[in-house]
Amino acid sequence: MQSFRFLRIPSFSPPNALFFVSQPPHLLPVKSISRISTKNFSSQMESSLSSSSSKLLFRQLFEKESSTYTYLLADVSHPDKPALLIDPVDKTVDRDLNLVRELGLKLVYAMNTHVHADHVTGTGLIKSKFPGAKSVISRASGSKADVLIEPGDRIPFGDLFLEVRATPGHTSGCVTYVTGDEPDQPHPRMAFTGDALLIRGCGRTDFQGGSSKQLYESVHSQIFTLPKDTLIYPAHDYKGFNVSTVGEEIVYNPRLTKNLEEFKKIMENLNLPYPKMMDIAVPANLVCGLQDPTS
């Protein structure tokens, strides 16, 4: 049995902040969606390890049936508390919007990383229940949405923003959303990888314009080039992991640590069943999960 040392610490009373806000604001003008280059990551300008925390409120939400993660991000230092949801699921829209309202957030964007085949997106339903929120998906997805983003775009919410990186291969229109590489943005960076990179895995490449070669190149050029401490937040996890890092996946991903030829062989021999929801989900998701409520 372990022995104890006795020590007293001072008592305290709680401060008044209702929600978690960790550091003073970095007030910059609110940005609209803008385009940046994501093609060249070869320069030697190292991102600093000295952190500049932000006013990010972050929640990871889980839908059990399809094992889908939905992400809520908001800038709670901004007077409007502008927020966005990444990969909402139709069945959990009420849960998500209730949380948005409880936290006093203003939902600006309901976004998808790609056209999902395993569940119906909640973005259309969200628009009908939260007027003002805009649906977002990549132009390359061939889907209908309010905002069709392209590689290099910036998606702002308050003083924070996400970069858009093209990471096709699971589908031809997959993107990864990455928090900004500036001192007032969250550190470490966070990458919302959809099905391109999963924790110790990756999305299948055998339908919806999938290509194992393209997926391999996407992950290696657009995700594995991010700082190694970048947090990986995928669209799904089936084993109960909630996050990984670029550094971990570079070393431990059982598929993407292989060379291209080996990776292609692995992906060709997965012998996965046809997705149960595919014939319902894909047509629905091409129009945000439902016909535009205003049309």
Added chain:
Amino acid sequence: MQSFRFLRIPSFSPPNALFFVSQPPHLLPVKSISRISTKNFSSQMESSLSSSSSKLLFRQLFEKESSTYTYLLADVSHPDKPALLIDPVDKTVDRDLNLVRELGLKLVYAMNTHVHADHVTGTGLIKSKFPGAKSVISRASGSKADVLIEPGDRIPFGDLFLEVRATPGHTSGCVTYVTGDEPDQPHPRMAFTGDALLIRGCGRTDFQGGSSKQLYESVHSQIFTLPKDTLIYPAHDYKGFNVSTVGEEIVYNPRLTKNLEEFKKIMENLNLPYPKMMDIAVPANLVCGLQDPTS
């Protein structure tokens, strides 16, 4: 359709840090488990909102069948990378230990918040698979373990530590583990509340020495007195929420926002079924999920 502004940002190359470490180390001597007072939180010494980040590596892991969260915490600034697991489940021990090994951590403690009735703890199994790790539970639980902690104890891992707070009511031996209230400890603070406080809910109080009055008093005196930005990490969630805050639960918890008499009525009328795993889990969990492998 939204219009775009075009903007170039500088390219970058990744730094060398493999895992996420956000700020410079605060090197303090390694502490052994020690005892502190958690009884008096009435003084007016406000915890500062100016943050001092730490070298905490943190993972939330999920076991789907019992909807249990297991938490991995480590001090990755310390040469040994000492780590602890809170509420590991027997079925996911291999997953958890594999992650511990991949991250290069040294598991010091495998801890329970209480004697679970819905799953078998993994702490005994962990001891047999990771020599050196010690099992931890409260003395008040009446269980067998290597370290029997009491309210006010400090559980150190490297330069970080958890405080022990007694939060009985779901069971008579329930504790909440809270990160330290010192500048070199994580900010906001994090509270691992077991089944005492769930997100927008709480554990049942109709068996294992449960008491609705005691639970109400525990949560109000030991958890709701923490700073409002303290992150709440419960042992379970059934709706896909991963975290809450003290401030949110004070305002939105549908049970614990009531007065004591209303709370007692709610808890008396839950009419929950007898837990399926109870007759297996409770006797097993009184001995860390299995007989001590050395006995």
